[in-house]
Every structure is written in structure tokens, then in C-alpha cells.
Amino acid sequence: MAYQPFSVKDEVVRALYGRSTSFNLNAKKLSNVPECVCRLTNLSVLSLSYNSISGLPAKLLSLQQLTELNLGNNALKEVPAVLGHLESLKKLYLFRNQITAVPPDVMGRLRNLVVLNLNHNKIQRLPPEIYSLSKLQHLSVLDNKLEELPDEVGQLTELSEMNLTFNELPCLPQQLYRCRELTKLHAARNKLISLPEGITKLPKLQVLDVAGNKLSVFPVEFHLLPLKELYCEGNRFVQCEPVSSLQDVEVLTLKEQVARFVLQEDRNKFSLIHTMLPHHPHLTTLLASASCCAVCRSPFLTTWLECVHFVHLKKDVKVKSLQTIPVRALLCSYKCFNRDGHGYYGVQPGK
Numbered sequence: 001m002a003y004q005p006f007s008v009k010d011e012v013v014r015a016l017y018g019r020s021t022s023f024n025l026n027a028k029k030l031s032n033v034p035e036c037v038c039r040l041t042n043l044s045v046l047s048l049s050y051n052s053i054s055g056l057p058a059k060l061l062s063l064q065q066l067t068e069l070n071l072g073n074n075a076l077k078e079v080p081a082v083l084g085h086l087e088s089l090k091k092l093y094l095f096r097n098q099i100t101a102v103p104p105d106v107m108g109r110l111r112n113l114v115v116l117n118l119n120h121n122k123i124q125r126l127p128p129e130i131y132s133l134s135k136l137q138h139l140s141v142l143d144n145k146l147e148e149l150p151d152e153v154g155q156l157t158e159l160s161e162m163n164l165t166f167n168e169l170p171c172l173p174q175q176l177y178r179c180r181e182l183t184k185l186h187a188a189r190n191k192l193i194s195l196p197e198g199i200t201k202l203p204k205l206q207v208l209d210v211a212g213n214k215l216s217v218f219p220v221e222f223h224l225l226p227l228k229e230l231y232c233e234g235n236r237f238v239q240c241e242p243v244s245s246l247q248d249v250e251v252l253t254l255k256e257q258v259a260r261f262v263l264q265e266d267r268n269k270f271s272l273i274h275t276m277l278p279h280h281p282h283l284t285t286l287l288a289s290a291s292c293c294a295v296c297r298s299p300f301l302t303t304w305l306e307c308v309h310f311v312h313l314k315k316d317v318k319v320k321s322l323q324t325i326p327v328r329a330l331l332c333s334y335k336c337f338n339r340d341g342h343g344y345y346g347v348q349p350g351k
């Protein structure tokens, strides 16, 4: 059989006659997408990876049936604008390009995305419009330059896996606790100094990788998460060194004393305060940040003692590891701190 050089046009003609729904132009040394590809309006899967494509033709918007697009290993510098018009897209792969910019208007229109892979690019930030991706289940931004994540990530209520490994993140959004479907969170090799307290409210979190960060302690009640795997080596965890109390009695502000009284009364459903509180929304908001003493379970608002307790991963969290991790705990007073029989150690004076 005679050797026939590959021709995109011939392939497109064949695909047109065959009414193909899937088309593959991987590794064809393309520097742009031939416009004839835009005539394959039946396509649901288009793969263009391993080329050197640096932009997409505007006519690509004629592929309105497209649900999966692979542009991995190319030369894109930003997420192409035309993608914002491909509203049926469910899976979008943009790994290993040179993307620095994710335009908000493009991101805001990809409402049906389920999988978004932006691995190995140079992205510093994702726009708040990410909240539009309300069906997103897998978000992967591995090996980029992310310095922050917008709080709007918390609106991705279908998100089950998020990979943020190898970035520059100093923290994760406080709103993360709203991603109640999250089962796997990879945030290794960042600059995390703490995890958001709300992370302990994620009811399905099974895999957490925070290795190679700057964590000193895990959030309050962290050990109650249903974790099966935890990776946390290479952090700066506090060591088990008992600190004795220097002060016996603290003087609470009037505001704190009143707050503690109101919070305590609010627990009694027959009290007048419990009945009246819902009619004072500004007070309810103020008291919403209250916590509860790890020793006596009494409520407090803004004054506490910052402590840690050490949790055995195997015994207390059911993770296969012999390691012990420090978990943050808040105590209401030196009186509780000085009580015998608890395993809480002071780390720094309460604020």
C-alpha cells in the first residue's frame, strides 16, 4: 500500500460523511485548528492534544453539541474566549499549556462543566465567576502559581474532588465548608499556615493531603472528620511540650461576660432570652461566632485560651498511620485549663 501523508481535510471529509461524533487530531503538529473542523457540527468529543495550538478559531462555536474538549499539551496563553460559547461542554482539559489568564466572562459561561483540568499552567488566580460552574465535580489546578482561591469556590456544591497541589496558596477559602460533596482535597506543597475551621464540617471528606505546608495545628474537632487517608508530613506542627499556666484568674470584659450569660441562657428553651433572641438579628449575628469550651462545654464569645490536644491517627481518626497530630482546642478559662485530667496543652495566650 502506498504511503499517504496525513491530511486534516481528508479526515474532516471522512468524518463529515460518517457523521462522526468523535474526532481526534492528537499529535498532528498543528499550530492552529483548521477551520474545516468547525463544520463537524455533530461532534460531542474533540481531542486536539499534543500540538502547538496557540488560539482557537471563532467559528468553533458552531460545535454546539460538544461535551468534551481536550486541548492538553498545547501553547495556549489564556483560556480561549470561544469556549464561553460552547455551553454544552462538560469536560474541558487545558493541562500543560502556558495559561496565565482565566477570563471571568469565559469562566462565567461554562455552566455545564463537570470536569475542569488546568494542571501545569501558570495561573495566579481564578476569577470569582467560578461560582457559575454549579455542576463542577472535579477541579484540578495542580502545579500552577495560585496565590489565592476565591471564596466563591464555596458555591460549588457538587464538587467532589479538588486538586491544588504545587501552588503558592497561604490559605484556603473560609467558605470551603459549603462544598458538602467534597471527598478528596489535595493541597500538598503550598504555603498553608492554617486550614479553615469550617473544614471539619465537610461530611464526606475522606482523603486530605496537606503535606509540605506550614501548618502548626489542625482545626478544632478535626479528628471527627470521616477521613480514610491523611497526608501531612513536612509541616511545622507544634510538639507535645506541656506549658504551665502563669495566671490563675482572668478579668473578662463586660461584653464577654454578658455574651457568656446570654449564650448559656439561650441553651435553655424555656428561658426568656431563648424566646426573645430571634427577634434581635444583630445580636444573633454577633453571637454566631461563639464557641464552646473543650473542657466544661460552656459557651464563650471572644476570649479563650488557645490549646492543642494530640490525636492518634490510627486510634482516634481510623487512618492507617502511627502518627499523632496536634488538633486545636479552645478553653473558656484558666480555671478549666488548670483542672486535672484533660489532655489540653497551652500554645499561646488567648486573645
Ligand SMILES: [Zn+2]
Pocket (backbone or CB within 6 Å): 293, 294, 295, 296, 297, 298, 331, 332, 333, 336
Ligand atoms: Zn471551660
